[in-house]
Amino acid sequence: MYKLDSFMAELERKNPAQPEFIQATREVIESVIDVVNENPVYEKNKILERMTEPDRVFSFRVEWEDDLGSLQVNRGYRVQFNNAIGPYKGGLRFHSSVTLGTLKFLGFEQTLKNSLTTLPMGGAKGGSDFNPRGKSDSEILRFCRSFMTELQKYIGPDTDVPAGDIGVGAREIGFLYGQYKKIRDENTGVLTGKGINFGGSLVRPEATGFGTMYFADEMLKAHGDTIVGKTIALSGFGNVAWGAAVKATQLGAKVVTISGPDGYIYDADGVGTEEKWAFMNYLRTSNNDVVEPYAKKFGATFVAGKKPWEVAVDMAFPCAIQNELSLEDAKTLVSNGVRYVVETSNMGCEAEAATYFIEKKIPFGPGKAANAGGVAVSGLEMSQNAMHLAWSAQEVDEKLHAIMVKIHEACVLEGKDEDGYINYVKGANIAGFKKVADAMVMMGY
Ligand code: GLU
Numbered sequence: 001m002y003k004l005d006s007f008m009a010e011l012e013r014k015n016p017a018q019p020e021f022i023q024a025t026r027e028v029i030e031s032v033i034d035v036v037n038e039n040p041v042y043e044k045n046k047i048l049e050r051m052t053e054p055d056r057v058f059s060f061r062v063e064w065e066d067d068l069g070s071l072q073v074n075r076g077y078r079v080q081f082n083n084a085i086g087p088y089k090g091g092l093r094f095h096s097s098v099t100l101g102t103l104k105f106l107g108f109e110q111t112l113k114n115s116l117t118t119l120p121m122g123g124a125k126g127g128s129d130f131n132p133r134g135k136s137d138s139e140i141l142r143f144c145r146s147f148m149t150e151l152q153k154y155i156g157p158d159t160d161v162p163a164g165d166i167g168v169g170a171r172e173i174g175f176l177y178g179q180y181k182k183i184r185d186e187n188t189g190v191l192t193g194k195g196i197n198f199g200g201s202l203v204r205p206e207a208t209g210f211g212t213m214y215f216a217d218e219m220l221k222a223h224g225d226t227i228v229g230k231t232i233a234l235s236g237f238g239n240v241a242w243g244a245a246v247k248a249t250q251l252g253a254k255v256v257t258i259s260g261p262d263g264y265i266y267d268a269d270g271v272g273t274e275e276k277w278a279f280m281n282y283l284r285t286s287n288n289d290v291v292e293p294y295a296k297k298f299g300a301t302f303v304a305g306k307k308p309w310e311v312a313v314d315m316a317f318p319c320a321i322q323n324e325l326s327l328e329d330a331k332t333l334v335s336n337g338v339r340y341v342v343e344t345s346n347m348g349c350e351a352e353a354a355t356y357f358i359e360k361k362i363p364f365g366p367g368k369a370a371n372a373g374g375v376a377v378s379g380l381e382m383s384q385n386a387m388h389l390a391w392s393a394q395e396v397d398e399k400l401h402a403i404m405v406k407i408h409e410a411c412v413l414e415g416k417d418e419d420g421y422i423n424y425v426k427g428a429n430i431a432g433f434k435k436v437a438d439a440m441v442m443m444g445y
Contacts, residue, residue, distance in 0.1 A: 001037050002048060004029060011052055018101030020322060023351050024108050025052050031429035036437075045445065047437045054081045054107060055088075057100065060150040062128060064142040066135075076147050078126035078154055078162070081107035084439040086120030087158050089192075089375060089382075091165030093127035094143075094172065097321075103127060105322070106165075109346055110375070112432030113368040116407050119379035124160055126151070132167045133289055144175035152180050157188040157385070163378050164193040166321060169239060170205065174198075189385030192378035201381035202393040203400060204374075209243020210397070211373015211404050212317065212344040212365075217251060218408035219340060219363050222422060228252035233313040234271075235259045236320035237280045237291055240344055240371070244317055245272040257308035259320065260284075260291035264308040267300035312336035318348030327352040334360050343367040354425060361421050369407050369428035376403045 007029060012022055029048060036042045062076045077100060080088045090110040093103070103125045111123025130143055155162060164173055173193045180190055187199065194200035203210070217227050230253040234241050237258045245255040249272030258265050258280065265271070271280075276298060283293060295302035309316060309329035316338050318325045324345060330353035333341070341357050342365040343349055349357075349364075357364040377400055384390055391399075407428075414434075415427020 002029075002033055002043065004033055007048060015101070015104070018099075018104060020105040020347070021101045021108065024105040024347055027351060027354070027425065028108075028112065028429045028433065031426045032433045035430055035434070041441055042437055045441050047440060050440060050445075051082065051111070051433075051436065052108070054079050054104060055083060056080050057104075058154050059100065062130065062143065062146050062150065064139070064146045066139055074128050074130040074143070076126070076128045076150060077103050078151060078160070079103045079107040079124060080154070080160055081123040081125070082111040082436060083122035084436050084443065085115060086122050088124035088160035089114055089121035089163070089378065090124040090126070091163045091375075092168045092172075092176075093125070093165040094130045094132050094167030095127070095321075096129055096131040098127045098129045102322075106346055109368050111436060112429065113372045114375055114379075115432040115435045116369055116410060116428060117372050117376040117379060117403055118406055119376060119403075121161075121375065121379050121382075124162070125165070126162055127165065127168070130167075132172070137171070140172060141175050144172055145179045148176045148179035149183065151176075152183050155180075155190055157190050157382070161189075161378070161382060162191055163375070166238075169193075170195060189382065192381040194381070199381075199385050201377055201384055201396055202391070203396040204377045204381055205239050206243035206246065207377035207400055208240045208344065208371050208374030209245070209319075210247045211376065211400055212240075212244050212319075212342055212370045213247035213251060214373065214401050214404035215365055215370045215408055216315065216317075216340065216342045218405055219342070219365055219422075219424075222408070222412060223363060225339075230254070230314040231256055232315045232317060233257040233308045233311050234317045234319050234344075235264070235308055235324055235348075236318075236345070237284060238319075240374070241319040242277050242280070244319060244344060245277065248272060253315070256313065257311055258291060258294075259308050260289065262290040262292055263302055263304040263306055265291050265294050265300050265302055266308070266311055267294075267298060269298075269300075309333050310336075313338060315340045315342065317342050317344045319344040320348070321345055322347040323350050325349045325353050327356055329353060330356040334362065338362065341365070342370045344371050346371065358423060358425065363422060364424055365411075366425045366428050368432060369411050369424060372407055373400050373404055376400060
């Protein structure tokens with residue numbers, strides 16, 4: 001019999017100073033411990049011990065020269081977490097906050113998320129403490145070349161397929177893929193999120209944002225409700241927030257906030273227009289990385305240094321980074337009448353915040369279910385590359401939609417409490433876990 005506290009104490013002992021990894025694993029183990037204890041085959045196969053230990057971790061030095069001619073040194077990583085159900089798959093994050101513990105939490109989450117997508121993909125994550133903010137294109141290029149020169153030793157289209165994440169978008173994927181191709185002379189699509197003219201998939205840039213809205217739409221339907229007319233607070237102003245705002249607007253909801261490192265924008269008219277997003281995109285990529293100018297240009301309100309969780313809305317979608325929504329924020333949202341919360345960033349809510357929503361019986365979609373649309377379309381990109389063909393946007397979007405509906409169904413199946421409350425955290429964790437655990441049992445150690 002596994003006991004949560006003693007198992008977690010041992011895991012903490014083995015992984016010191018990795019609080020995010022401990023937070024992510026604790027949440028999952030809390031959800032699955034009864035399932036594990038009811039199935040002795042899992043204990044016999046040491047499933048919890050094996051699933052919380054990455055298959056392997058690569059750490060490497062990345063040297064590059066800045067525009068002033070000085071040599072810079074960063075640390076790169078690839079955490080290959082679990083390949084029980086398919087090749088390792090997961091993004092690369094370039095952000096100053098990246099540590100091994102961050103990437104282990106993300107790789108662990110990715111394993112369960114990828115399992116939920118219904119596609120055959122294992123879980124991985126990688127990246128660097130390199131911060132692309134304020135760097136010139138040539139600096140980014142030199143960094144990416146150096147990073148890939150090392151990373152290419154560990155990846156391959158049937159082994160490990162990286163993609164983007166925070167700080168790694170179309171530009172970085174292009175540079176990374178270019179370097180891989182130079183060294184290996186292969187066009188196998190070893191990265192996803194590529195440009196359309198060299199093997200990328202249509203709808204990939206919007207996929208995480210579209211997917212989270214499809215998932216939210218299913219949540220509302222399951223509660224006899226509709227997304228039409230709902231007001232939404234989003235954080236972030238990158239690809240993910242953009243896709244979510246576009247899809248929310250198409251479905252008849254109104255997104256009234258976005259946020260950047262400098263604060264948040266409240267726009268009562270809604271942020272989901274092409275013109276507004278083109279401007280946001282300009283702000284993000286012109287190295288200003290601030291949202292404030294949006295307020296002046298479009299007559300909206302800018303609130304400096306704060307997050308959008310103080311705005312009274314029907315639905316909240318953290319779309320920026322882990323632990324961006326605290327218990328205090330959760331209490332404010334609930335007292336202002338929030339009715340649904342959909343985590344779109346990975347582990348966007350602090351553990352206490354997620355628990356608070358669940359205690360208050362607010363339907364709460366966890367990131368590993370709600371944001372799985374991004375990696376799902378990455379999986380579809382892999383299929384297209386393997387078949388050497390390209391699907392239409394409509395075809396990809398229909399497949400993405402069908403996948404999000406299936407993920408929602410799986411969460412309801414495993415997560416419905418006796419009182420009828422759908423505990424999406426429990427549902428996603430159990431559904432994602434079982435598939436990987438069963439595969440590991442069937443393949444032996
Ligand atoms: N970084 C994204 C995620 O967290 C996408 C990963 C991918 O496409 O492989 O799921």
